[in-house]
Amino acid sequence: MTIALGFLAIILATLLGWLLKQTFNSAPWEMEVVSDTAHYGPLGDDKSKLIALLGLLAVVSSFFALILSAYALRMELGDWVPMTEPQLLWMNTVMLVIASGVLQWTRNAAIAGQQARLQPGLIITGILTLGFVLGQFVAWQQLQNSGQFITNNPSNAFFYFLTGAHAVHIVGGLIVWARATMKVVLGKGEVGQIRRSIELCTIYWHFLLLVWLVLFGLLLQT
Amino acid sequence: MPFAVVLILLVVGSILFHILSPWTFTELASNWSMVDFTVDITLWVTGVVFVAVNLFMAYCVIKFRYKKGARATYEPENKKLESWLTGLTAVGVAAMLTPGLVVWDQFVSVPDDAHVVEAVGQQWHWTFRYPGKDGKLGEVDNERVSSRNPFGIDPEDPHGQDDIVVYSPEAHIPLDRPVKFLLRSKDVLHDFAVAQFRVKMDLVPGMNTFLWLTPTKSGRFEILCEELCGIGHHTMRGAVIVDEQQEFNTWLARQTTFAEHMATPDGNATIGAAQYGVCAACHGQKGEGNVAMNAPKIAGLPSWYIKRQVQNYKRGLRGVHPEDQFGQQMVGMVATLADDAAIDNVTAHIATFPDNPPATSIDGDLEHGQKLYAVCAYCHGGDGMGRQALNAPRIAGMSDWYIARQLDNFKAGVRGAHPGDYYGFQMGLMGQSLHDEQAVDDIIAYINTL
Amino acid sequence: MSYVAIADRDHEQEHHDPQTFITKYIWSQDHKVIAVQYGLTAIFVGLIALGLSAMMRLQLGFPDEFTFINPENYYQFITMHGMIMVIYLLTALFLGGFGNYLIPLMVGSRDMVFPYLNMLSYWVYLLSVIILVVSFFVPGGSTGAGWTLYPPQAIMAGTPGVDLGIILMLVSLAVFIVAFTMGGLNYITTVLQARCKGMTLMRMPLSVWGIFTATVLGLLAFPALLVSAIMMLLDKTLMTSFFMPAISSMGTDPGYTGGSPILFQHLFWFFGHPEVYIVALPAFGIVSDLLSTHARKNIFGYRMMVWAIIAIGGLSFVVWAHHMYVSGMNPYFGFFFATTTLIIAVPTAIKVYNWVLTLWEGNIHLRVPMLFAIGFIFTFIHGGLTGLFLGNVTIDLPLSDTYFVVAHFHMVMGVSPILVVFGAIYHWWPKITGKMYNETLGKWHFWMTFLGTYAIYLPMHYLGFAGVPRRYFAMGNTEFLPESAQDLNAAITISALFVACTQILFFANMIWSLWKGPKSDPNPWDATTLEWQTPDHPPKHGNWGHELPVVHRWAYDYSVPGHEEDFIPQNVSADDAPAGREHGGEHAIVATKEHK
Structure with missing residues (x-):
């Protein structure tokens, strides 16, 4: 459980550090002038969405950190036989990296106000990401065909579990991507709003890329 | 105020x-x-x-x-x-x-001079294993467990040959000597707990756990399973019996080793046929049973079950209750079987009998009976054929009047009340949820259909 | 940024003023309606769980007297009772119910920041409840594995509901976690982002602190339950061996190999222990506010209280294995976890001292919510102190898995939070409904519940000392137990049934109040916190009318020297009333209840 604890320590330390920066040690019963740094913004504004997204990323990280903890504990139990990962995963990884890069490029374009680049950028991102998910599925098929079933060994079971869980999160991202892309393609929606959707998508994509790189590295190592 | x-x-x-x-x-x-x-x-x-x-x-x-007009302090x-x-x-x-x-x-920190006793848990009873003369326990593996080798000991491992196997929920340990209980489970989580010893530990399948203690009083101390292990959890009892060293040695010498256990010959049906003569008087030539003689059908009953009941009669664990007059008759009869070998021979003979369904004598509400039977099925099986691993005998296709009588006996504490009759105790506790004659009739009527 | 008038904020219009009954009460995005939906659903399943516990108590008190209880359904009852009470009642009620209602009102927001997500959260929660209830009726019935769902037994023969029951249970938990995550992200973001002007973190009422911290714990801890649920589902359905070692089940080999049941326990309790505080911290927060309001005194040591909440929250992640001292895990972990567990007693004790010191030199109104709050302190002290037995690894040897454990966690996690739930409902009922309830009936309800539950759980500890194991359908003849243990069990059952029945008083009171109760004052307790200062009573959709409140002071300006009234609402400015520390009377201006 060290992995999960380490992760938690980071999260909790971040929260604590943030809290300490607040008016945390003031004596609240003493009267102060109402500060101008009041937090009130419209409900569901950009910053709220960003905070909620970061919160979600913390939850998802916790989820994966716990699986990795279980992975580490299960590995020690003696019956672990490392599984050879399909080579296809390398190609999938490349696709996901490019997808993330293209989305970043799109985001930069959106911020710079270059509307024309949004549509191709989003569509390429989507295709590459879908390619990644399909590629993962094909990798599963290859494994099945070569007799590497989920029940063969805990390393297999974890491989299917980790890749599956990661793919589910990607699919969740694709749903949000689809909404933003529809708006761009149909020319509906306000420019600022689309830009912000793209920004949030970009964070999520980078995050899932990072998660994938960690998972992939781990799968290769063990 | x-x-x-x-x-x-x-x-x-x-x-x-x-x-x-x-x-x-x-x-x-x-x-x-x-x-x-x-x-x-x-x-x-x-x-x-x-x-x-x-x-x-x-x-x-x-x-x-x-209080009106009072005011709290501001602090x-x-x-x-x-x-x-x-x-x-x-x-x-x-x-x-x-x-x-x-x-x-x-x-x-277990003391170095502690001797080792392995307690093995399974749904829903205890068994024990002691290292033999070499002081080492043989390798075990749950995948090797069978009715012949209930401990799953590796027959190839020389350390296992002299292990002393106790297929009974009673362990003996000597007084004032530190003992390390090695704990092992065959199926699910269990917990080895003896209130008087103050210590307890879970049994976890796939690994060995332990606890240690030095018994300071002699006597019989109950083991309770204290980790939920299925619906028989509350019936999973055993006992640690603390003896003086001398008595302990005597007891230990009487137990069989793994090698002896594996080498025990199967019963000889031919020899058994001769000894069966006494039984035939009541149970019939082919074990078909005779209601007039209050003798149930025994053809088709598993050998291990017959053997255990005969042993129970012989050891005074069954047929000693004053209200159990038919059981008392059996006590006299089984005296003719001198030892375990004789019992094995007779059961081997009984195993050759044709298994014909007896006449049924009990009617009831089948639907209700089926509902009630759900609890019985956990041990006796959905088909009522019994399961040796759970110490549950076959009940389908046997004398229904006898099953009814035994259920009454269990409920009334006529059978299974002796502290040494652990399996009877289990049936007693489980049988309590059948509340009245009608429920017993319904359930037996359903068993008759199996 | 100065305050923003609602008219300037066009996109808020879209969720304003729902027209029909359906949009107003069913598909509502109003946090107050969602709170009530959460609350009613949670109380409904809670009543099912209460019924289950009554059945269990009947069997335990009077073994073999009741034909409808057999070992199979008994184990199903205990499992579902525990699971419902911990997850579907308490977690949902404190966070989904009180969290939803109180956060926006107390921090001065118009709603949760994502109202649509909030609505979705409730409906997904309802789905999880439906799946749970359905599992009672599938073939084989619901799971009987105990609420901890330990493998291998949870998915192996010998346990009730081993086919569909356990699958539905795990799926329901996964769905619940999705619902909780949607709600939880919303609560956190609302607290961080939608506080009104002047509402600094340290001016927030402790209720918000408790709920906020509990939500953070939940968001980080529930994934552990999700991970273990998914892995167990895979073990069950696809025959993987995450948790399943090679076993011989009832004489047959089911085909598993190499897994570790202990691994499940680590994951489960990594969630399970923070879960205790997910329930306890909101209760801590709420009870602080009740005590302060009804004692007319500021909460003692507010800063310490906030720190204690945060410290308890943080520490709750490093104590989980104290549930596993005798589980067979590496025994050397015992040293570490016993130490962390006993350390957590320090901030918890500080909270108790501060509650009691809040009463010191107060002006205590023993109204119904206050009775429940003080009752909570009593039961919580009891439950907390018995926790020191079980947390201390050595004492856990004789006491774990006995009735002592059952008594302890019911005292600390059952009775105490439920007393707070009742106290909170009585406290905020006038705000939620605009009606008053019958005070006398409320007091009767308190006395019977409080004394009745103590009569259940105090003796139960002693059955544990005597060695009665938990989760036993029947004891049968057990030599070391005195026969009077059964008599005591019967007495406990009678108390339990009595307490269960007296809850009728509560429901009768509330129904009577809705139907015929007198209109309540907008601020019947003269409380300082923002939810009592809404322009409408009860508050309407959007909470604050045209102008958002501006906060000028902390939540506990009760009995401020130099001020005529014994309370100053948070939104009264310094010009209208003095600050607590400025004891001089020169600013003393009478605050009226009318100010907005």
């Missing part, structure tokens, strides 16, 4: 309850008096806090209850007071934790 009075009464009442309660730790029978000592310290520390804080609260409720905090309270609490916590850690250190 009444509120404060009630708070005070609750505090006083709790203390009185504590002092007067007859429900407290059983008499200690092991070296773990330090556990009781740690409990006592904790009781004192927590007791003082409980009384002090609650009485203070009651005082506040009286003194500062609402956001009092750093000094808070530091004092924090410090005092830390001291109290340390006072409780220190002995706790010291005793735990003793618990995890």
Whole structure:
């Protein structure tokens, strides 16, 4: 459980550090002038969405950190036989990296106000990401065909579990991507709003890329 | 005001309850008096806090209850007071934790001279294994478990050959010698707990756990499973019997080793046929049973079950209750079977009988019976054919009048009441959920359809 | 940024003023309606769980007297009772119910920041409840594995509901976690982002602190339950061996190999222990506010209280294995976890001291919510102190898995939070409904519940001392137990049934109040926190009318010297009333209840 604890320590330390920066040690019963740094913004504004997204990323990280903890504990139990990962995963990884890069490029374009680049950028991102998910599925098929079933060994079971869980999160991202892309393609929606959707998508994509790189590295190592 | 009075009464009442309660730790029978000592310290520390804080609260409720025109003090905090309270609490916590850690250190350090007993748990009974002369237990593996090799001992492992196997929920240990119980489970989680010893530990399939103690009193101490292990959890009992070293040695010498157990020849049906003559008088030439003689059908009954019941009769575990007149008759009859080999021969002979369904004599509501049978099916199987691993005999296709009578006996404590009859005890507890004659009839009517 | 008038904020219009009954009460995005939906659903399943516990108590008190209880359904009852009470009642009620209602009102927001997500959260929660209830009726019935669902037994023969029951249970938990995550992200973001002007973190009422911290714990801890649920589902359905070692189940080999049941326990309790505080911290927060309001005194040591909440929250992640001292895990872990567990007693004790010191030199109104709050302190002290027994690894040896454990966690996690739930409902009922309830009936309800539950759980500890194991359908003849243990069990059952029945008083009171109760004052308790200062009573959709409140002071300006009234609402400015510390009377201006 060290992995999960380490992760938690980071999260909790971040929260604590943030809290300490607040008016945390003031004596609240003493009267102060109402500060101008009041937090009130419209409900569901950009910053709220960003905070909620970061919160979600913390939850998802916790989820994966716990699986990795279980992975580490299960590995020690003696019956672990490392599984050879399909080579296809390398190609999938490349696709996901490019997808993330293209989305970043799109985001930069959106911020710079270059509307024309949004549509191709989003569509390429989507295709590459879908390619990644399909590629993962094909990798599963290859494994099945070569007799590497989920029940063969805990390393297999974890491989299917980790890749599956990661793919589910990607699919969740694709749903949000689809909404933003529809708006761009149909020319509906306000420019600022689309830009912000793209920004949030970009964070999520980078995050899932990072998660994938960690998972992939781990799968290769063990 | 009444509120404060009630708070005070609750505090006083709790203390009185504590002092007067007859429900407290059983008499200690092991070296773990330090556990009781740690409990006592904790009781004192927590007791003082409980009384002090609650009485203070009651005082506040009286003194500062609402009065018209009164006004509360304005006091956001009092750093000094808070530091004092924090410090005092830390001291109290340390006072409780220190002995706790010291005793735990003793618990995890098994003395070198401790002898080893392996306790094996499975749904829902206990068995035991002692290392033989080489002092080592043989390798075991749950995948090797079978009815012939219930411990799953590796027959190739030389250390396993002289292991002493006790297929009974009763373990013996010698007085005043540290013992390390190695704990192993064949199926699910269990927990080895003996109240008088104060220590307990879970049994976890796939790994070995342990606990150790030095028994300081001789006698019989019950083992309770204290980790939920399925619907028979509450019936999973056993006993540790603490003997003087001499008696222990005698007992141990009487037990069979794994090698002896594996080498036991199967019963000889031909020899058994001769010995069966006594049985035939009542149970019939082909074991078909005879209701007029109160003798149930025994053809088709598994050999291990017949053997256990015969042994129970011989050891005085069954047929000793004054109301069990038919059981008492059996006690006299089984005396003709001199030893285990004779029993094996007879059961081998019985196993050759044709298995014809007996006439049924009980009717009931099948649907209701089926519903009730769901509980029975856990051990006796959905088909009523019984399961040796659960010590549950076949009940389908047997004499229904006999099953009805035995259910009544179990419920009335006529059978299964002897502390040594662990499997009967289980049936007694499980049978309690059949409440009336009608339920018994319904369930047996359903069993008749299986 | 100065305050923003609602008219300037066009996109808020879209969720304003729902027209029909359906949009107003069913598909509502109003946090107050969602709170009530959460609350009613949670109480409904809670009543099912209460019924289950009554059945269990009947069997335990009077073994073999009741034909409708057999070992199979008994184990199903205990499992579902525990699971419902911990997850579907308490977690949902404190966070989904009180969290939803109180956060926006107390921090001065118009709603949760994502109202649509909030609505979705409730409906997904309802789905999880439906799946749970359906599992009672599938073939084989619901799971009987105990609420901890330990493998292998949870998915192996010998346990009730081993086919569909356990699958539905795990799926329901996964769905619940999704619902909780949606709600939880919303609560956190609302607290961080939608506080009104002047509402600094340290001016927030402790209720919000408790709920906020509990939500953070939940968001980080529930994934552990999700991970273990998914892995167990895979073990069950696809025959993987995450948790399943090679076993011989009832004489047959089910085909598993190499897994570790202990691994499940680590994951489960990594969630399970923070879960205790997910329930306890909101209760801590709420009870602080009740005590302060009804004692007319500021909460003592507010800063310490906030720190204690945060410390308890943080520490709750490093104590989980104290549930596993005798589980067969590496025994050396015992040293570490006993130490962390006993350390957590310090901030918890500080909270108790501060509650009691809040009463000191107060002006205590013993109204119904206050009775429940003080009752909570009593039961919580009891439950907390018995926790010091079980947390101390050595004492856990004789006491774990006995009735002592059952008594302890019911005292600390059952009775105490439920007393707070009742106290909170009585406290905020006038705000939620605009009606008053019958005070006398409320007091009767308190006395019977409080004394009745103590009569259940105090003796139960002693059965544990005597060695009665938990989760036993029947004891049968057990030599070391005195026969009077059964009599005591019967007495406990009678108390339990009595307490269960007296809850009728509560429901009768509330129904009577809705139907015929007198209108309540907008601020019947003269409380300072923002939810009592809404322009409408009860508050309407959007909470604050045209102008958002501006906060000028902390939540506990009760009995401020130099001020005529004994409370100053948070939104009263310094010009209208003095600050607490400025004891001089020169600013003393009478605050009226009318100010907005």
